[in-house]
Amino acid sequence: MKTIVRSDERILSSDIFDRDARVVRPDHGFWDEPGRRVPIYHRCGVLVVGGGPSGTAAAAAAARAGADVALLERYNHLGGLSTGGLVIWIDRMTDWEGQPVIRGFAEELFDRLPADAVAGPAREDWGSQDPAKAAHWSQRTAAYHGVVTWSPTVDPERLKLLSQEIVLERQVKLIYHSWAAVPIVQDGRVRGVVFESKEGRMAIMADVVVDATGDGDLFARAGAAFVNDIEEADVHHCMNTSWLFGGVDMKRWIDFKAGQPEAFSQFMAQGREAIGLFERPFVSWRDDIALFMGPRQTGYSALDVDDLTAVEVRSHRTMAAHLDFFRAHAPGFENAFLMLSAPQIGVRHARRLVGTGAVLRSQWPDGVPLADEIGVSPAVSPKFPNISIPYGALVPQSLDGLLACGRHISCDRNSHGFMREIPQCWITGQAAGVAAALASRGGIAPRDVDIGALQSALIAQGVYLRPGAPARAAAKAGETATTD
Structure with a gap:
């Protein structure tokens, strides 16, 4: 057993426990599968694989942006770890000043959940440093470093139902009890997936695929670069x-x-x-x-x-x-x-995408809004300002036709400690969904989506971005064009 203490880079203190002894798996040889024709089950503009927090947000956002969306989920419910995983303590959605920065789809969920399905501090107490209030909420997972935060706990069954109803309201084709097996890749571009269900092996074709599996199963099998370096003595990798x-x-x-x-x-x-x-x-x-x-x-x-x-x-x-x-x-x-x-x-961790951009520990101290900002995360402690999440963290370096969202986005292992949390998954999922819709509508690769248009569409869906985001994107695009 190791005891991890709270620090500026870790908000939790926790005991973690070593694994049992490893058992060596024997070599049983191979069986060569004969070729087969796989029937196409469905065609759509945007296919989201995985109905966890990020996948649910991606499907809902893409449909709201006008895309024809399908959502493939291996379990019988949506919400992933926030429901079926019982991670019902939702991490901080406010910054250290008490301002909500995890908004958009996340805010819609909490606006629509029944009052008796949510427990947490009243809005007027967010950001309070009153010692009595902080002491009270620190015992209820909603105060850290002496600051009261919006870190609610939720009824998982209510969140399952609401997540399902939102995507169905938006005419998303919802497919339960189905497990994506193999991405369909042609000429360096993902064009769909082969999946397994009780009906056997079938395929779904799409303009854009969103990998919301949590473990990067699709982008890894499609050949995109990834890393899986971990710190075994870190709670975030248990x-x-x-x-x-x-x-x-x-x-x-x-x-x-x-x-x-x-x-x-x-x-x-x-x-x-x-x-x-x-x-x-x-x-x-x-x-x-x-x-x-x-x-x-x-x-x-x-x-x-x-x-x-x-x-x-x-x-x-x-x-x-x-x-x-x-x-x-x-x-x-x-x-x-x-x-x-x-x-x-x-x-908590399997793979992380190597993207065209990333959330990095070196960015924490300055908190400068990035030109391709698609969301904002609260910093892990009051020592740091809010942290900019770039669109490049969702885009593979070379693979086309696919976006990633959720805990496997491009980031270093320090930043993964908070980017894997439920609120951040809602943020990156919503960004991936809107970007996928824009790419599908324009007939372009996700990497070619206009950042200013993406940011404007996210703001229209209630996402919090720092003021002037589209203007920064336009200025950056102008600099790039001049350099080219």
């Missing part, structure tokens, strides 16, 4: 399966955790000794439901089926062990019961 306990009293638990720090430390030490992989609970959208977003496990690969299986087995066993221990020792958990283990494993 895996686990989250779970919920019902029948709890989180107010009693918080009173214990905050009011009796020595007893809480003893409790955590006792839990580590008894269970090994041990985690503390977080609040949810209800006081009678506890969220466990760990224990976070390091040394496993999200691209290895044996590792994925091992993490699931470990997590489910740990869930049962936690229930017994918490019932016996944790105030507020005497009547707890196993409510739900996440249907989707909690993958």
Whole structure:
């Protein structure tokens, strides 16, 4: 076990746990698949593969921009880790001054979710540094560095339903229970995907494909460059399966955790000794439901089926062990019961695209708006200004016909720590969807989309960009034309 402490570059403190011993997979040889003709299931302007936070945002935004859109999802719901992964604690959507910078599709979701499906600080408290308010919300995942932030927790079932209804309202062709297998690439351009379902193997053809798989499955298989360097001692590169306990009293638990720090430390030490992989609970959208977003496990690969299986087995066993221990020792958990283990494993990192641009640690201190800014992220601490997200982070260096969005966009591993979060996935997904719609409509490659037009379209959809974004893009385009 390693204990990660909070720093200017890490907002979380957490224990992370080493993997079990590796098992060497034997070599069983090969089987050559005979050739086959694959029927075309559908043709569309924009195909979004993956219905997680970024994919849902991409499909909704592309359809709103006028594109004919299909959305392919392997599970029976949308929302990805924000719903099926039980990452229901949505990270910071405001900057350190309390201003909302994660807007657009994200704001639409929260405007439409029922009031009883969301828990978090009132809008007038966003950015507050009042010690009492910050102390209160720090125990409820919504205050960091002494600042109250808009970091709500949500009902995952309500978010599933709303996400589905939004894309259906916009006439998106929604395809559940289907797993994209192979990109269709011709002359260096992605023109669709082959996917598997209960019907067998079929294809979807599209003008533009948006890779929202989270792991970069499509761009990697299409030959685009990527990196997968990780820091094994970093919470942002761990895996686990989250779970919920019902029948709890989180107010009693918080009173214990905050009011009796020595007893809480003893409790955590006792839990580590008894269970090994041990985690503390977080609040949810209800006081009678506890969220466990760990224990976070390091040394496993999200691209290895044996590792994925091992993490699931470990997590489910740990869930049962936690229930017994918490019932016996944790105030507020005497009547707890196993409510739900996440249907989707909690993958934080697999691949990252090598794009024409990137979000980089070196950019954090200056916070200068980039000419191709398509979104703004809150910085990881008040030490840094807001961070500009460039369109180039979504565009492969050489592969055409495809855009990437979500946790696998082009960024360094430090910046990945926040760019993988749900709000940032909504932002990059919305940008990818609008850009894909513009490329499809214009019959052009995504890399050739006019940045000023893209920024204007994003602003029209409620996305927050720094003032003067289209003018900066035009000026940059003029400089490039002069240089050429």
